[in-house]
Amino acid sequence: MVHTWEKVNVWTIPFNVGFVAAYSAKHFPDAETSIFKAPNELIDATKSKRPDLVALSAYAWNENLTRFVTSKIKELDPTILTVQGGPNFTVQNCDELHARPYFSKHGDCDAYVIDAGERPIVELLKRWVKVGNDPAQIRREMIPDVMTNNPPGDDRIIIGPSMMTLDDLDEIPSPYLTRILDKFLDSNSVPFLETNRSCPYQCTFCTLAVSSGSKLKTFSMERVLGEIDYISSRTKSDDLITTDAHFGILDHDTEIADHFSRCIRSIILPATFVLFGIKPAQTASFAPRARSKV
Numbered sequence: 001m002v003h004t005w006e007k008v009n010v011w012t013i014p015f016n017v018g019f020v021a022a023y024s025a026k027h028f029p030d031a032e033t034s035i036f037k038a039p040n041e042l043i044d045a046t047k048s049k050r051p052d053l054v055a056l057s058a059y060a061w062n063e064n065l066t067r068f069v070t071s072k073i074k075e076l077d078p079t080i081l082t083v084q085g086g087p088n089f090t091v092q093n094c095d096e097l098h099a100r101p102y103f104s105k106h107g108d109c110d111a112y113v114i115d116a117g118e119r120p121i122v123e124l125l126k127r128w129v130k131v132g133n134d135p136a137q138i139r140r141e142m143i144p145d146v147m148t149n150n151p152p153g154d155d156r157i158i159i160g161p162s163m164m165t166l167d168d169l170d171e172i173p174s175p176y177l178t179r180i181l182d183k184f185l186d187s188n189s190v191p192f193l194e195t196n197r198s199c200p201y202q203c204t205f206c207t208l209a210v211s212s213g214s215k216l217k218t219f220s221m222e223r224v225l226g227e228i229d230y231i232s233s234r235t236k237s238d239d240l241i242t243t244d245a246h247f248g249i250l251d252h253d254t255e256i257a258d259h260f261s262r263c264i265r266s267i268i269l270p271a272t273f274v275l276f277g278i279k280p281a282q283t284a285s286f287a288p289r290a291r292s293k294v
């Protein structure tokens with residue numbers, strides 16, 4: 001969810017929940033999923049057709065909004081399961097000390113998914129079906145990589161055991177190639193591209209790689225190039241942002257940059273590849289051809 005009164009917050013594609021939705025749909029093909037960025041659209045949709053579950057991204061920048069929308073959903077129908085997920089909680093801080101103050105503020109949130117959301121949300125959905133779609137019962141369950149919030153009459157937070165993140169990232173269907181992000185690609189939103197996850201380094205202050213054992217994991221080249229083609233054929237954005245912690249760390253990143261560069265030369269948008277945390281040695285090898293903006 002983003003505030004919609006200023007443009008700065010609405011400009012990126014909801015890539016994160018795209019992954020979560022694509023992986024959930026793979027495991028629950030009969031379930032209907034809709035993705036929203038604007039709070040009013042979600043609330044209106046909830047009023048017109050009751051969902052079983054509403055799952056919201058929670059980041060530092062939308063915490064109050066997420067709390068407001070979660071409470072609004074419970075006000076409309078307390079039997080809807082309310083879930084939050086996002087980088088606020090990782091394996092390093094998913095403990096009573098950190099979760100207690102969070103859930104004290106987010107009393108209407110039934111469960112919080114820790115770290116990468118794909119595997120745990122599927123575990124949560126399986127349990128949701130098993131307990132007969134009862135939010136009060138979900139709050140009593142211990143589910144891997146999920147924290148459940150104070151069951152009625154019982155003041156405790158249940159923190160599920162940690163699962164490692166997926167080894168084969170291609171197990172997650174592409175949110176672009178499965179077309180669940182089409183409505184956002186067709187708007188002016190800036191697309192993201194993820195070619196790898198995690199990081200091989202182990203800086204003590206950083207939690208980015210802890211749940212993957214500092215193992216860098218990659219999406220297949222075929223998939224990444226296919227996503228660049230698909231994004232290029234639809235987006236109206238001039239930019240493509242990669243979410244990789246270190247794009248350029250792998251030799252094959254030059255192939256990705258070359259492919260992107262070819263798309264630019266064919267005058268297909270986007271025209272700028274925005275990178276974070278790039279390693280200098282590799283930057284030099286492809287930046288001039290890809291016209292990278294770091």
Ligand code: B12
Pocket residue numbers: 009012015016017019020055056057058059060061083084085086087088089113115116117118121192194208241242243244245276
């Ligand atoms: C790209 C990026 C940006 C971009 C785009 C941001 C945007 N609006 O989307 C820019 C440069 C604009 C940016 C700015 C900022 N960013 Co930034 N950014 C990132 C970065 C590098 C990648 C995020 C990403 O899309 N990753 C790919 C997706 C797939 O991963 P994900 O977001 O983690 O989502 C997964 C899980 O979190 C989880 N999940 C997420 N949502 C949900 C929802 C549900 C229901 C479930 C079940 C699971 C789930 O499942 C997803 C799939 O595995 C991350 C660092 C990182 N490498 O993760 C920081 C990060 C997200 N940013 C961060 C911060 C602090 C900021 C700023 C506030 C910095 C500042 N002081 O200005 C601003 C705020 C921007 C804003 N208001 O929108 C923090 C957030 C910390 C937090 N607890 O929320 C991060 C984690 C970096 C860090 N470690 O400090 N950022």
Ligand code: SF4
Pocket residue numbers: 199200201202203206207208209245277
């Ligand atoms: S992502 Fe950056 S800060 Fe975190 S462990 Fe890797 S190199 Fe260190």
